[in-house]
Amino acid sequence: MLGHHVAxxxxxxxxxxxxxxxxxRAHQA
Structure with a gap:
């Protein structure tokens, strides 16, 4: 299901x- 949506x-x-x-990532760093 997700794969189809992403496609x-x-x-x-x-x-x-x-x-x-x-x-x-910048905030987590």
Whole structure:
């Protein structure tokens, strides 16, 4: 189910996800 959803997500969302992860990592560090 999740895999199918991710497959339909545009690359832009993927970019935002990476940026968000970096943001969270910065706060955790």
């Amino acid at each position: 339909s997500v545009p690359q832009e969302c993927s970019r935002q996800a990476q940026s968000w992860l970096l943001h969270v």
